[in-house]
Amino acid sequence: MINPENSISSTLHALDLIAERHKALSSNLANMHTPNYRRKDISFSQYLGGISSPLETKLAAKMGPSPVTVDEMSGKKIDAFEELSEIQKNSILYTIATRRMTSLVTEMRTVINMGNG
Helix, strand or coil: CCCHHHHHHHHHHHHHHHHHHHHHHHHHHHCCCCCCCCCEECCHHHHHCCCCCCHHHHHHHHHCCCCCEECCCCCCCCCHHHHHHHHHHHHHHHHHHHHHHHHHHHHHHHHHHHHHC
């Protein structure tokens, strides 16, 4: 049986991760001409790959205070088109996660309404 509390918690953590990635990507765009600025990003595979325990436990353990990583390839220039493409991909993930959350809340309302009938 699926535990709605775990599903909501998992979705909330995914939304947090998506928001942090959006901050990192937009920071890259804003600082692309700043000398010595290093590209920042979040690798979803680092947090979501090979999960054997509940998602929220893994995310909380791995994310720590900040999931943002700094790209150590200091010689690589930030490409605005690449960053915008990544922002678009991140926006799609956000849309999926918010739809999932809406679906979970709708399911809970349905169960509550059926119980009151």
